[in-house]
Every structure is written in structure tokens, then in C-alpha cells.
Amino acid sequence: MIKRSIGLVALVATVAVTVPLIGAPDATQASSVTAGRVHAQFQPTDGKIFVLVIGNDARSGNPNSSRADAIHIAGIDTKSMRGGILNFPRDTYVSIPGHGSGRINEALTYGGPQLLARTLEKITGIRIDYWVMVGFEGFQGIVSALGGVRIHFNEPLFDTGSGAHIRAGTRRLGGKSSLAFVRARKSLPSGDIGRSTNQGRFLIGLLRKLRGEVHTNPASVLRWMAVTRRFARLDIPADELFRLGVLASQVSARDVGNVTIPVRIGFAGAASVVFIEPRAQDIFKRFRKTARL
Template sequence: MSGRRQWPTWATRERSRSRRRLLRAALVCVLAALLGLAGLAVGAVWWGTDHYGDQVTRIPDAFPTEPRPPKPPAHDGGTTFLLAGVDSRSKEPTTGSDATGRLWRYGAQRSDTLMLVHLSGDEQSAYTMSIPRDSWVPIPGHESAKVNAAFSWGGPPLLIRTVEQLTGTRIDHFGVVDWHGFKALTDAVGGVRVTVPTDAYDPEQDQHFSAGTHIMDGDEALAYVRQRHGLPGGELDRIKRQQQFLQSIVGEVRAEVSITDPLGTARMLDAITRAVSVDDRMSNGDLRDLVLGLRHLNASDARFSTAPIVRSQMIDGQYALILDKAELRARWRTVETGHPPAGQ
């Protein structure tokens, strides 16, 4: 008998079939559970963006009414944002749901940080171009001046019109945060990791920054991104710091906003709504698409540059930067058509 094949009994075959049925049932249950969790997670994002989207402060009539630049024929279907950091020198918050002061009053505020951001249509890359605050540009209805004067003289509509006229691009959405909001958002993520390349001292703020990697809280981070005195490149070095910080804080926000961590997502969305104001054309659906789209981006997918500069000079006693307008427009056109400059 030892050399003959042992055929399974009826009972053995039945036990084997039962185990297979149990395994299939278990797999079906696990799959159903996973699908259920995914559905709940997506539902949470759907509900969350509506819930928090309703709390986002919208800026009424943010866009100019004049004819605006068209999108290029080969546009990649992405979205272009104009982001502004506003220095109102106000003791009261002026942006986000925490605002108790007015976002804009004639002559009271200037845009201290200005960035064009394009999120590609395939949600796989983001390109940011900083426009230096000292850029000398034509301001519609006024003579040429530094670009940050546009917000001071006409609020968001004049700033958007000025940048559209300068770049030849059509801005889809506008977002603004003041220094109160900047500090609050930095503290909300538990501070932001920043690597300072060399020791630096800002004589204007009487602030020292030591070389190395630091977790900066809101106050320290604000001083860091505002420094230009005591830096070899002045304003251009400050822009590099701002870009570095933006990349770091986006990473922190992305880590918090997760469909698998609804509590972390809620905390972050709450912090953002308290700090940032957006144009009144940005719907809750637009915010949802933005949140879901950002999940696909890593730090390596984001590229940064600065508007091309021809020279610096003194104009009417003011330090000003003269931009290469033709090169700026050509470069941004490649971004919008899905072919950003290599190495940028």
C-alpha cells in the first residue's frame, strides 16, 4: 500500500472545499471593507471640502472687469493661481476667517510676496515663478511703479490686472495671506523644517539665523522669509528663502491632509480657512479638486524660478528691478503649454 497513491476521502474533499469557500468569503469581506473605507475616506474629503469650503473667506469682485488675456491655444488644461503675501502693518488679522480688519484700504497695504503658480492639467507637476516686489512695471491707470504698489492703490483687481498685463497670462484664481495668517499656518503644522545655508544677521529686525536645519515657529519663520538686509543678494536671496519655505510648508500640509487621517485633515483645513482668503470665483468644487489634486504631488514635482531680470537701477530715488518682459512671457507660455524650461 505504501507505493500506491492515497485518494482523498469524501470528508477530506469536503473539508478542502469548505476551506476554499471560507478563504474566498474572507477575501470578499476584506475587499468589501477596504472599498468601504475608501468610500468613507473619499466621502470625508467630499464632505470636508464642502464644510470647510463654506468657511473660506471669499474676496468679492476680486477680478478686474476689463478684457483679460485669453489662454493659449495649446493650454495644458491646468490652473494658474496668483498668490500674494500682504504686509498691512496692521495689528489685526486681515485675511482668512480670523480677519477682524479690512483686507484692503487705499495706501494701507502692499503685496510683499508675489508668486504665479501653475498646477498642470494632469496634476503631476507644479511650477512657481516669483515676481520680485521691487519689479518696476506699468500699473494700469497709473504710471509705472514697483509691482507691490498695485495692491496698495487698487486692491486685488488692480494687482491681478497688473500681473496679467505683465505676463500675458490669464489668472484663474487668487489667494492672499497676511503675516498674521502666515504665522498661524506655520504654527498649525507644528513648525516648518528649514535649512539655513550659512549664518546670517538681519540688522533691520535684529535677528540672528544660525546655519543648520531648524524647526521654525511662526514668528521665527516670518522673520526668516522677510529678511533681505544682510543677505548678499538682497531681495533675490529673500525670494529664494520664500520659495524654500513654500516648498517645505506645502510638504507639511500635504502630510497632514490625508484621506486616511480625517482628524489631521480637519485640523489643517481649519488652519487654512482661518488664515487664507481666496477669490469669490473659487467654488467648493474647485477647492475639492485642488485638495485631491495635491495628493499626487511630491516635493520633486514642484519647480521654482524667479522672473528674469535685466538689471537693477535707481528710479525716482527708489531701488527698482527691470524685468525682461519678452523672456518672462515666453517662459510662462511654455509652462502653460506643458513644456516648462529645462532646469527651472
């Protein structure tokens, strides 16, 4: 009886110690995919849904890095089934709530995806519903598991910084080459601005792939969900994720605009930054009203 009690206590103690360790984030999880709601309640504005997509440079050699290299707002109008992707260069100089002014990617360092979302809401006037943040390993893992994404290249892309080595034509990019593509900037004439635009093109390529698979088999949405959940920690209920996937699969890539906000290069002190041009306000207004670009 005493031996049994000791055994039971030992078992409970083992479980109590082990289970939190199993759930603890490790080096690779820091670079996986996370997602959540920006506001406590999901309330689409007149049938429009906006998702903040963040690419950070966390990786297994540098798991705690939290600089946002990719910042996009994807919008969808559920009534017309059209949408748009609005891209923000990472060096955009903005006012960060509670932290003065700085580069927009610093908002992620100061306050995580929530602060970045609120910063963008303040700039654009758009109510953002969800955020999704992707690190290097999570990005590569998801793209590989989905079988790659097809992108058309009018010109070859060779970038020493990212390691991209892609010939002209329509290419199927696997996990590694997709990451190289979305990171490439040194070989681009417009540098980081061009990189932002390419990242938007990649998102549209992903959408085109989803829609193509769903056209053959609508249950493909469930496979995409399973792959995402394998690499992700989601604070979004599975039902909402399913609904978002179903909506996304009904949008044609031709009906999604890809726009990078107009900016001009300047300096803030000694730091090289870009400032938002005044004509960006018209883009924000149109996007806010219609979720289309």
C-alpha cells in the same frame, strides 16, 4: 401683549445692530488671509491652474497697509502633477493697467489683488485663476496651527531687519521664525531678489509638509482646510478649495521648480527699481504652456 411686542422689536433691533458689528473687519482681520477668484468663472486652461500668492505687510499696528512684499504665481499641471513657483521682486517696474508705470507692489495699493493679478496677466500672458493674500498675523497663525515648516539652511541666517536667527541645518520653523525667514533681506547678498527666492522655498516647504501628512492620512487635507478657514475670509467655494487642496497634496515638492524672474537694477526717476530682463519672456512662455518650471 404690548410688552411682548416691545420686547420683540427690541430683540430684532439688537440683532440688526449687533450682527453687522460682529462681522465687521477689525484690526486683526485686516492682517489675516483672504482669497478669491480672479475671473468670474473658474476655467482651467488645459488642466493648468495658476494661483497668485501675495504677502502684504498689514499687521495689527498697521492694519491698513496694503503693500505687497511677496508676489508669486504658483502653477500646477493637473495632468502631469508637476508645477512651478514664479517669484516677482516687489520693486519690479511694470505697466499697471489704468495707472501708468510703477513698482509692481503699487498695483495692490491702487486696486487690490484683482489689479495686481491683471497686471501680472498682462506681463506674463498667464490666465490667473485664484489669488490668496496673507498678512503677518494670518501667516503666523496658520504656520503655528499647522505645526511649523521644515526648511534646510546651507548657511546660518541672521537678519537684523526681520529678526531671523536661524542656524545651519534642517530646521523646523514655527510661526514667528517663519515670518522672520520670509521677510529677511538685509543679510542676503541679492537683497530683495534673494528674499523672493526664499519665499518660494517656503511655499515648497509647505507643500512638502502637506504631502507628507497626506501620505499618512489623506484626511489631513481637511484639517489644513479647517485651519485655513479659521484664519481666512475666502471668496472661494469650499468645494473648490477642497479640490485645490487635493490636487496640491498629489504634487511632489521635487516636481515643483522655484524661479525668480531675471531682473536688472536701475532707476525710474529717483526711485530705485528693477527692470525685467528680456530673457524672462522665455520663462513666461514655458510657464504659461506647461505650468512647470
